[in-house]
Amino acid sequence: MTTTVSAQITQVAKNVFEHIKKKELPSLNIPLRSLQNVTYDPKEGYFELVGKEKERALTASTVKTFAQTLLMMNESKKIIDTDDIATKREVYYISKNWGDARFQEQPESDAVMDDIEAMLHVNREQIGFIPEEKGGEVAGNLIVIDKDGEGNRLEIDCTKFGSGAYSVPSSVEHLQFKTNAKFILAIETAGAFQRLVKHNYWKKAHCILISMGGVPTRATRRFIRRLADERKLPVYVFTDGDPYGYLNIYRTLKVGSGNAAHINKFFCVPQAKFLGVTPQDIIDYKLPTHPLKDVDVKRIKDGIKNDPFVQAHKEWQKALDDMTKMKKRVEQQAFAAHSLNYVIDTYLPEKLKKQETWLP
Amino acid sequence: MEKKTQQAKTPRTNTTQEQTHTVTAHDLAKQQREISVAEFFAKNRHLLGFDNPRKALLTTIKEAVDNSLDACEEAHVLPEIIVEAIEMSENRFRVIVEDNGPGIVKEQIPKIFAKLLYGSKFHRLKMSRGQQGIGISASVMYGQLTTGRAAKITSKIHPNEPAQYYELHIDTQTNQPKILKESIVDWHKDRGTRVEIDLEATYSKGSQSIDAYLKQTAIVNPHATIIYTNPRAEQLVFSRATEQLPPEAKEIKPHPYGVELGLLQKLLGSTTARTMQSFLTTEFSRVTPPIAKEICEHAGILVNVKPEMISREQAERIIAAFSKTKIMAPPSDCISPIGAELLEKGLKKEVKAEFYCATTRPPSVYRGNPFIVEAAMAYGGEMQADDMVRLYRYANRVPLQYQQSACAITASVIQTNFRQYGLQQSKGALPVGPCAVVVHIASVWVPFTSESKEAIAHYPEMIKDIKLAIQECGRQLARYVLKKQRLHSEMTKRSYIEKYIPAIGTALKELLSLPEAQRMSTEENLKELLEQKRGALAHIEASNEEYNEEFALVGKTSEEDIYEDDAEQETEENSEDEK
The missing domain is CATH 3.30.230.10 (Ribosomal Protein S5; domain 2)
Incomplete structure (x- = not known):
């Protein structure tokens, strides 16, 4: 697979070179990466690229990015060919050797990286770049089969981390799984995860607990996806009851993001279901709340207007409308108002039984 | 003006009386007396531009120069004006302004220079610098109040006649000229007027100085030559740029749209016209017989009524009728723009x-x-x-x-x-x-x-x-500005091409293991491609042969001047601007 990516890069460079040789202006075709350029079909289960491409023709105003894109492709090819990896931050520092074409800030370099990824329709790990970001944490009835640095087979038992947890590595394609759990519970905050681990909730409920720590990284999404697909496990998601939890964390986990639309197919979990906290739960469980912030209201409006995922699900539209009317949001840990273990003893067991209270 | 002041005081007097009962109306009546215009302005000198010593110097020179320019233009003479400001002692200056105008007839000299609100320009509608007939006499009065010295006037109206010399004071109680000395002198000039006034003042440079005033005057009066010696004994000559006098502005009759009741009543009393129709057509601009008829119709009066028979109430109806009637805008040959x-x-x-x-x-x-x-x-x-x-x-x-x-x-x-x-x-x-x-x-x-x-x-x-x-x-x-901005961004873009093409060459060379020669030809091709697309570079020219550095520097505050000027004046200037 890596050889083909390397060949793909050479092909793009060759194409540019041939154009210049014939005294024609070269151009690069890069798919638009935004919510405007994705469609969502609930049957397919993920955001799919519509296919609008922006042609980055070489002109005086694009010459800088054009040069940077070619230079980064060159670095990428070198990394692939030597079977090495570089973090996004390291790539930014590599650019400091490029003279005038160097990046001033890392976001510039990240954007060019995303462009190349989308242009070649690959995942950034395939072009040799890895993120800094930490993956999720896992606890419960699961044995992950991995290799150590010398290639020896390792069996990692996720029940044996005590009050700690197993960390999802940045690349998960080679992992294999053994489990007898009944479902996966993906949790937004480390705090809620800690409580469930501390009280061995995974043992009581026969499940695998995964902490996403905010919007799940690609590795975490891919990890959950592979685990769920291979072991045929249902995935339930438990986040704060606010627009960020719904539209950024849950939606990205389930159907992917606009920015990474070219790889969503692999980096999403279409079988995920939203367990809570729903706007209705606020009423049903008499939870203490906070008022919605301006950004929350804006995020809801924006989601209803622009997010194909929300547009495809009436249930979500209603939930967001309800939240706008209530003008309230709630945190996962608000259940502590009833008692510290209310979430374990009452909320989660009840919600797992009542499928009609979930959101798609 | 005097009457107004009195009326304003009367009601106040009455209330005081009722409250205290100690002062009778007769006592108060003794205090009531006429206020002369001269007295009024002596107390309110700021209304005339004499707020502070620095401004007093400028105002005095300005009034004299404005009068000289007006006089020369009216006599169709290319103005040549000599201005001198001499520092006599600390805060005491002598201002001399001399022109080559038509001069002033003997009898008029005392009134023009030593009686406020006396002049030729107030009652007519013609473009001129002076308007009210206050300026120069106010300067004379200010000089007199601050130094006690008389204004010295020399004027000559014909080469064959001798010049008249006067030393004048103004009687502030009666607003009448007081002649201290009157004589006949020899003067080298054919015609002209010379004014000499001593006054309390201070001199400074900067945008509000005499230097700047005279320079700016020269800019908008290119037909005038001004020779100026400042208190530092530096002589500046602003020579005329054109031998052409500006077209003379014609005097016009008032236009009905600008007339108020008082003026109408005054005109009705002074006219020689015998019917309203001829009154309207002769005393106003742009009123033709049909328009006069229309005005009378709107006002509900007959066209053949005698003007002196018009009542106050009828006059008001005429004013109202003016605005109801469509009348052509006044002629504009009464104005002479600079161009x-x-x-x-x-x-x-x-x-x-x-x-x-x-x-x-x-x-x-x-x-x-x-x-x-x-x-x-x-x-x-x-x-x-x-x-x-x-x-x-x-x-x-x-x-x-x-x-x-x-x-x-x-x-x-x-x-x-x-x-x-x-x-x-x-x-x-x-x-x-x-x-x-x-x-x-x-x-x-x-x-x-x-x-x-x-x-x-x-x-x-x-x-x-x-x-x-x-x-x-x-x-x-x-x-x-847009052209300049476009050129600027074009230059930036071109510099981008120069900057980043080598990066593309290097990247392609490494990616495709190109030989050095291919890298160079790639870069050359790219440069050609991109520059060809941009086309020829626009060119902006900027040349100004008229600019005169010495001229431009006049009146501008140099650093040295800032140190010399006392701080108080600087703040004064600032607060003035911020008002």
Whole structure:
């Protein structure tokens, strides 16, 4: 697979070179990466690229990015060919050797990286770049089969981390799984995860607990996806009851993001279901709340207007409308108002039984 | 004026009496007496521009020079004016202004120079610098009040006649001239007038100085030569740029739209016309017999009524009838604009810029008075991009140096959106950018906010026309600024090509393991491709042969001057501007 990516890069460079040789202006075709350029079909289960491409023709105003894109492709090819990896931050520092074409800030370099990824329709790990970001944490009835640095087979038992947890590595394609759990519970905050681990909730409920720590990284999404697909496990998601939890964390986990639309197919979990906290739960469980912030209201409006995922699900539209009317949001840990273990003893067991209270 | 003051006092007197019962009406009556105009202005000198010693010097010179220019132009003589300011002792100056005008007949001299509100210009409708007949006599009075010395006037009206010499005081109680000395002297000049006034004053340089005033006067009066010796004994000569006198402004009759009840009643009493129809057609401009008939119809009076028979109530109906009747705008040959070309030439002398433009608006009317607005702009060059625009205001060829913020010209500039012309501007402020704006208003009657003639009153018609003139220049300016900006971004883009093509060459060389020669040809091809697409580089020329550095420096505060000037004056100047 890596050889083909390397060949793909050479092909793009060759194409540019041939154009210049014939005294024609070269151009690069890069798919638009935004919510405007994705469609969502609930049957397919993920955001799919519509296919609008922006042609980055070489002109005086694009010459800088054009040069940077070619230079980064060159670095990428070198990394692939030597079977090495570089973090996004390291790539930014590599650019400091490029003279005038160097990046001033890392976001510039990240954007060019995303462009190349989308242009070649690959995942950034395939072009040799890895993120800094930490993956999720896992606890419960699961044995992950991995290799150590010398290639020896390792069996990692996720029940044996005590009050700690197993960390999802940045690349998960080679992992294999053994489990007898009944479902996966993906949790937004480390705090809620800690409580469930501390009280061995995974043992009581026969499940695998995964902490996403905010919007799940690609590795975490891919990890959950592979685990769920291979072991045929249902995935339930438990986040704060606010627009960020719904539209950024849950939606990205389930159907992917606009920015990474070219790889969503692999980096999403279409079988995920939203367990809570729903706007209705606020009423049903008499939870203490906070008022919605301006950004929350804006995020809801924006989601209803622009997010194909929300547009495809009436249930979500209603939930967001309800939240706008209530003008309230709630945190996962608000259940502590009833008692510290209310979430374990009452909320989660009840919600797992009542499928009609979930959101798609 | 006197009457008004008395009336205002009467009601107050009565209430005091009722409250205290100790002072009788008779006692109070003894205190009531007439106030002379001279006394009034002696107490209210700031109304005439004598607020402080520095301004007093400027006002005195300004009044004398304005009169000299008016006189020369009326006599069709190219003005040559000699101005001298001599420092006699600390805070004591002697001002001498001498012209080559027609001179003044003997009998008139004392009244013109030593009686307030005496003059030829107040009652007529014709464009001139002086209007009220206050200026020069106020200067004489100020000199007298601060130094006790007489004003010395010399005037000669014909080469074959001797010159008249007078030493004059003004009787502030009666507003009558007091002749201290009267004689016949020899004078080398054929014709002309010389004024010498001693006064308490201070001299400083800067934008509000005499130096700057005379220079700016020279800019808008290119037909005049001014020879000026300042208190530091430096002589500056502003020589005339044209031998052509400006076309003489004609005197006009009042236009019905600008007439108020008092003036109408006065005209009705003084006219020689025997019917209303002939009264209206002879005493007003643009009233033809059919229009006169229409006015009478609207007013409900007969056309053959004798003017002196018109009652106050009928007069009011006539005023109302004026506004109901459609009357042509007054003729504009009573105004003589400077002209866009000369205005631009003057600005070129003063400001070293890259771009100049000027415009003269067609005549307009406010309250029945015709006026013309002219504007000019200079952009770029030596001017700083983060400075406020320099605003030069003129009215009837006289520079306005004080009370910038109270002036309708300033308001018009502020109300114009300069951002569309490529300058910066925050709301309610003058624009910021490398730009100078000149506005000249010429009218038979310039509506000043006070007798010191420093700011123009806010008449909506006038503001509208000033804005139109500024916009006309602004559009031309915008074209230049945009062209310049495009050129600038073009240069940036071209430098981008130079900068980043080698990076593309290097990347392709490494990716495809190209030999060095191929890398070079790739880079050459790319450069050719990109530059071919950009086309030829536009060229902006900036040359100004009119610019005169020595001239431009006159009146500008150099660092040395700032140290010399005492701090008090500097703050005065600032507070003036902020008002």
